[in-house]
Amino acid sequence: MKTIQTTCPYCGTGCNLDLHVENNRITGATPVKNHPVNDGELCLKGLYGWEFVHSSARLTKPLIRKKDGVFSKEGVLEESTWEEALDLMAEKINHVKKSYGPDAFMGLSSARCTNEENYIFQKFFRQVLGTNNVDHCARL
Numbered sequence: 001m002k003t004i005q006t007t008c009p010y011c012g013t014g015c016n017l018d019l020h021v022e023n024n025r026i027t028g029a030t031p032v033k034n035h036p037v038n039d040g041e042l043c044l045k046g047l048y049g050w051e052f053v054h055s056s057a058r059l060t061k062p063l064i065r066k067k068d069g070v071f072s073k074e075g076v077l078e079e080s081t082w083e084e085a086l087d088l089m090a091e092k093i094n095h096v097k098k099s100y101g102p103d104a105f106m107g108l109s110s111a112r113c114t115n116e117e118n119y120i121f122q123k124f125f126r127q128v129l130g131t132n133n134v135d136h137c138a139r140l
């Protein structure tokens with residue numbers, strides 16, 4: 001069994017824990033003792049909330065709602081490639097920006113992202129989309 005120290009991703013507190021891994025599967029978690037954030041404690045999410053990692057219900061490929069092979073709001077979700085999904089997103093974002101201006105967008109980031117991910121998120125909204133309409137779920 002391997003033990004891997006990591007930071008709990010459930011909230012912004014930043015508790016540290018040891019994940020116990022056997023045959024490439026997480027079998028449990030224990031809190032890191034003497035850590036400055038959680039000092040040997042974890043809440044229920046950090047202690048037991050790891051089954052999702054190996055869930056067969058997790059999305060592993062992008063899905064696009066399609067009808068007759070093309071995007072349609074009335075279509076059904078179909079697996080696609082990342083290239084196709086990103087091209088569609090870029091096309092829709094450009095269309096909205098051109099038609100309604102940058103302030104047509106609003107971004108709400110997540111406490112479950114890292115600081116770096118949140119930084120990139122707000123940078124994308126401000127620099128690429130051109131709007132300051134960006135916030136974080138912790139302020140809701």
Ligand code: SF4
Nearest residue numbers: 008010011015043046
């Ligand atoms: S263990 Fe609980 S309090 Fe600590 S980071 Fe995870 S979710 Fe937050």
